[in-house]
Amino acid sequence: MPELPEVEVVRRDLDREIVGKKIKAVDVDGMRAVRRHHNRKQFTSRLVDRKVTGVDRRGKYILCRLDGDDVLVIHLGMSGQLLRTKSSRDAMAKHTHVVITFTQGGQLRFVDPRTFGEMFVTPAGTVEKEVSELAHLGIDPLETAMSWEHFGHMVAQRQAKLKPLLMDQKFIAGIGNVYSDEILFQAGLKWDRMSDALSQQEIRRLYRAIFETLQDAVKHRGSSLADEQYVDLFGRPGDYQLHHKVYAREGEACRRCRRPIVRQRVGGRSTFFCEACQV
Numbered sequence: 001m002p003e004l005p006e007v008e009v010v011r012r013d014l015d016r017e018i019v020g021k022k023i024k025a026v027d028v029d030g031m032r033a034v035r036r037h038h039n040r041k042q043f044t045s046r047l048v049d050r051k052v053t054g055v056d057r058r059g060k061y062i063l064c065r066l067d068g069d070d071v072l073v074i075h076l077g078m079s080g081q082l083l084r085t086k087s088s089r090d091a092m093a094k095h096t097h098v099v100i101t102f103t104q105g106g107q108l109r110f111v112d113p114r115t116f117g118e119m120f121v122t123p124a125g126t127v128e129k130e131v132s133e134l135a136h137l138g139i140d141p142l143e144t145a146m147s148w149e150h151f152g153h154m155v156a157q158r159q160a161k162l163k164p165l166l167m168d169q170k171f172i173a174g175i176g177n178v179y180s181d182e183i184l185f186q187a188g189l190k191w192d193r194m195s196d197a198l199s200q201q202e203i204r205r206l207y208r209a210i211f212e213t214l215q216d217a218v219k220h221r222g223s224s225l226a227d228e229q230y231v232d233l234f235g236r237p238g239d240y241q242l243h244h245k246v247y248a249r250e251g252e253a254c255r256r257c258r259r260p261i262v263r264q265r266v267g268g269r270s271t272f273f274c275e276a277c278q279v
């Protein structure tokens with residue numbers, strides 16, 4: 001499932017590629033990807049002849065601002081991909097649900113084999129009403145500038161194990177199973193340490209690890225995992241998976257101490273860590 005860095009890479013690509021473009025036509029295959037609308041026309045008619053004026057992100061939701069008051073909201077879900085094609089004659093990928101054609105040429109296509117992702121159009125002011133989790137979203141580590149003292153205060157107020165705390169969308173937006181493991185390795189902290197029992201030095205390490213790991217992942221254009229679908233707007237995989245220190249590296253040598261990385265099942269999820277480097 002794409003996490004914050006992957007969605008941010010797609011947002012930046014969209015910002016460069018579709019801002020200023022006018023929508024000429026929209027084709028929708030089935031209702032699944034646009035299920036918040038009553039029918040296809042209710043979705044397509046609000047897009048045709050509109051111009052994209054900007055691309056924002058709220059957590060893992062991409063918001064394409066349109067002239068007028070509406071936004072096109074896109075959520076990639078588990079396996080969604082957005083693909084920019086230069087020509088409408090480019091071969092159509094299987095599971096293409098929505099095709100947006102621009103007046104200036106080229107298309108934006110939404111491909112989603114598992115269809116947990118979606119697209120919908122809504123007035124800008126109602127996005128939080130449509131997606132209630134956005135009304136309670138925690139800090140965005142790629143957007144929010146925050147002092148480590150303030151962060152330390154937030155962490156200490158919660159009495160939670162570190163991994164579930166990092167994955168709590170009301171605490172920090174967009175971190176899932178991959179980046180929580182990578183951040184905790186980077187911080188040298190074990191997943192089940194309690195957030196209200198960290199030293200000042202440990203809080204500082206955790207703070208730095210969150211921002212550095214996610215920014216580094218964006219720089220490497222995200223993680224494309226073996227069994228998953230993430231690619232950028234041009235269909236290219238990211239390469240941050242090659243730099244993972246612990247995630248999916250069970251039995252392989254720790255890059256810091258050479259001991260084998262351990263996998264533990266916690267609450268139905270795999271957690272990867274080094275027993276020596278993370279305490």
Ligand SMILES: [Zn+2]
Pocket residue numbers: 254255256257258259274275276277278
């Ligand atoms: Zn180690």
